[in-house]
Amino acid sequence: MKKVMMGNHALSYGAMLSRSQVIAAYPITPQTQVVELLSEMCADGTLDAQFIKVESEHSAMAACIGSSVAGARSFTATSAQGLALMHEMLHWAAGGRHPIVMGNINRSMAPGWSIWTDQNDSLSQRDTGWMQFYCASNQEVVDTVIQAFKVAEKLMIPAMVILDAFALSHTYEVVDVPDQALVDKYLPPFKPAIRLTPDDPRAFGGLTGSEHYMELRYKLQKDMEKAPALIEETGREFEKVFGRHLGLVDAYRCDDAEFVFVTSGTAGYTARAAVDDLRASGVKAGNLRIKVFRPFPFDKVREVLGKVKKAAVVDRNCSYGAGGIFYQEVRSALFGQAGAPLLFGYVAGLGGRDITTDSFKEVAAHALSKGRADEEIVWIGVKK
Amino acid sequence: MREKKARKIVFKSAEEMPLMICSVGSQTHNLTGAWRNIRPEVDRSKCIRCGICWKFCPEPSIDIVDEWPVVDYDYCKGCGICAEECPSKCIVMVEERK
Numbered sequence: 300m301k302k303v304m305m306g307n308h309a310l311s312y313g314a315m316l317s318r319s320q321v322i323a324a325y326p327i328t329p330q331t332q333v334v335e336l337l338s339e340m341c342a343d344g345t346l347d348a349q350f351i352k353v354e355s356e357h358s359a360m361a362a363c364i365g366s367s368v369a370g371a372r373s374f375t376a377t378s379a380q381g382l383a384l385m386h387e388m389l390h391w392a393a394g395g396r397h398p399i400v401m402g403n404i405n406r407s408m409a410p411g412w413s414i415w416t417d418q419n420d421s422l423s424q425r426d427t428g429w430m431q432f433y434c435a436s437n438q439e440v441v442d443t444v445i446q447a448f449k450v451a452e453k454l455m456i457p458a459m460v461i462l463d464a465f466a467l468s469h470t471y472e473v474v475d476v477p478d479q480a481l482v483d484k485y486l487p488p489f490k491p492a493i494r495l496t497p498d499d500p501r502a503f504g505g506l507t508g509s510e511h512y513m514e515l516r517y518k519l520q521k522d523m524e525k526a527p528a529l530i531e532e533t534g535r536e537f538e539k540v541f542g543r544h545l546g547l548v549d550a551y552r553c554d555d556a557e558f559v560f561v562t563s564g565t566a567g568y569t570a571r572a573a574v575d576d577l578r579a580s581g582v583k584a585g586n587l588r589i590k591v592f593r594p595f596p597f598d599k600v601r602e603v604l605g606k607v608k609k610a611a612v613v614d615r616n617c618s619y620g621a622g623g624i625f626y627q628e629v630r631s632a633l634f635g636q637a638g639a640p641l642l643f644g645y646v647a648g649l650g651g652r653d654i655t656t657d658s659f660k661e662v663a664a665h666a667l668s669k670g671r672a673d674e675e676i677v678w679i680g681v682k683k
Numbered sequence: 684m685r686e687k688k689a690r691k692i693v694f695k696s697a698e699e700m701p702l703m704i705c706s707v708g709s710q711t712h713n714l715t716g717a718w719r720n721i722r723p724e725v726d727r728s729k730c731i732r733c734g735i736c737w738k739f740c741p742e743p744s745i746d747i748v749d750e751w752p753v754v755d756y757d758y759c760k761g762c763g764i765c766a767e768e769c770p771s772k773c774i775v776m777v778e779e780r781k
Contacts, residue, residue, distance in 0.1 A: 396702040455702050493701060506709040514697035515704060522702075 300476050306467035309437040309474055310376055310402035310460065311336035313444025315346045316482045317400070320371035320489075323351040323362035325381065329414070331468055333376035333402050356381035360388035360399075367397035368503055370494035372448065376402035378464070379420045380409060386424065389457075393428025393519065395504050398451035398458070398489070400444060401429075405564065405615075406464040407650045415651020416464035418564070418616035422592075422624045428519055430458040430526060431592040433563045435549070437472040439590075442537065445477065446545050449486050449533050454522045463615075465651065466565040481540050526594045547596035549588040552578065553603050556585030558667060559640070561604070561612040561629055563589050566647075566654045570613070573659030582663065589625060600632045610640045611666045613659070613679070615648040622646070622676045643672045647679035654680075710758075715742070719761035721776040723754055729773035736765035736774060 304312065310333045314322065322341065324334035340346040349366070353359045356377050363373040377385060382403055392399050403421050407413035421431060432447060434440045440462050447458040462468055495503060507515065527547055534545035551571050553559055558577075560570045567588030577584035587603050587610075589596065604610050612630075614623025621627060626644030633639040643666045648654040658679050665677060691708040694700040725736075736752050737745045744759040745752050752765075766774040 395704075493703065493705060501706040502710075503703060503705045505704060505707065506713055507704045507707075508709070510693055511700065511704065511707065514694070514700050515702075517697050518700065518702060 300478075302474055302476050303471050304437060304474050305332065305469050305471050306437045306440055306462045307332040307404070307469065308336050309440035310444060310462070311340070312474070312476055313441045313460070314374040314400070314402075315340055316441070316477055316479060317374070317445050317448045317486055318372065318483070318488075319346070319348050319374040321349045321351065321363065321366035321373045322375060323353055323359045323366070323373070324375050325353055325356050325359050325377075329378040329381045329404075329406055331376070331378060331404050333404075337374075356384045357388055360385040360392060360401075363399045363401075364388065364392050364395060364397050367392075367399050368395065368495045370489065370491055370496070372452075372489040373397075373399045374401065375399070376404070378404040379406035379413075382420045382424060383408065386427070389424055389427040389429060391504070392457045394515070396455040396519070398448070398455050400447045400451055400458050400460065402444070403459050403461045404464050404468045405461055413650050414464060416466055416615070417649045417651065418461075418614075418624070421459060421461050422616050422618075424459070425593060425624070428456065428523070429593065430456055430523075432458065432460050433590055433592060434460060434462045434467065435565050435567045435588060435590075437467060437470070437474050438543065439545070440467065441474055441476065442541065442543055442545055445482055445486055446530070446533050446537055448489075450526060450529050452489050452491075453529060454526060455491070456519070456522060456526070461564070463565045477541055485537065485540050523594045527591070527596055527598065530591060547589075547591045548599045548603065549590055550603050551586040551588070553585035553587055553607070555583060556606075557583040557608045558663065559585040559587050559604060559607045559610045560659060560662065561587050561589065561610055561625065563592070563625060564615065566613060566615060569654055569656060570659050573656040573663070576656060576660070577663055582667070584663065592625070592628070595628050595632065597632045600629055601636055604629070604633060604640050605636060605638045607640045609643070609666050611643045611645060611662050613645045613647055613654070613662060615654065617646050617649065617676070641672055643669070643677060644675065645677045645679050652680055714757045715760050716744075716755075716757045719756075719759060720779055721761045721763065722756065722779055723759065723761070723763070723765050723774045724777050725752055725754065726773045726775065727751060729771050731771045731773075733770060735768050735770060739764050739768045
């Protein structure tokens, strides 16, 4: 069934179709309509789930950890400052191996207060042990929530499904809502091997000495390393059932490309338009949209960029004192690789400033004119 | 007193460990009573056996034995909440001599 919906509601539909059993959320700013629609679905019986209103995002994640360890499929959503407040609990969720799925709307961190998009909120949570999926359309949001639960529960690692504020969260698009019966087949009920139950009492997350802690983290990393193949596999399976592929990356016109943009989120779709324009003017351009940031798709990035002469990473984020965060990751993936392209790093679109096809053309003009990459950050669209 | 059935588990390899840390019996060897600077002592002549200390102990290190509160000094950290909450003031915090 096709429906016109905003990105926030695409998250809600993803959580509903996944038959989330517990949703815990703090209902005011920076929260969006994600949990508003879910609370209505819980109230009118569309979704058979417990909706828990809590007093902060920290508590929302804590409640999800509790319900997940009890064996319930758990979902929450947040944004920016709310995600930052969850930070401690994000470590608990990943370290405790609770496969919660959370929607995060990429909003810029305050101050100055902002409800517009950039990626510093979610990228600040890079090292918590959560998987991160950056979406570029409302269709991809619905589909990815369902896939994320499947991957998360298989690996017992939580996952964030991330979308740009406004550019997706409040933008209406046509979404082919997956059929519930098919989703049920694709995503079986959550049945963890160990759970909190009075029938088999256990203490979770207790004191862990040096004789065990390192092995726990070793196992987390080893399971993260299994994620890229599993994401590709479940993405192909998704395509068989629903006709839409969900991969680690989305490579557009990269096969014969000599110059490739590396993007994420909605800027990844804008880049496609820029690629078409550049191709029309004789530049063999392509676009590599990185969808999964954690685990980082090293192999895919090397595979696509290993064949091109120049690549330009456009970051909607900045690690202050270093540079664009995707740029750093791509550079480390390519370092020492034979045939690695000349790589440039750009920062654009912070705080919701538009990244347009003109922005990409400015990036292309800069990169194509340069013989070496000698700047750590090239700023695009700053009023200097 | 509670029966202490748990035992400390030490895994030999990452392979045999569960994904999440649970019930490895760390409390059986981590006797938190050693942290205590002041110890609660119950004066039975004043105790009304209401069970409030048992209810409030955050550890929980007070057991009810034959209706009387008995402090488990292996685990009591000496926080003093029991003494604070006791309505008949029968619990006194006494300095530990080490």
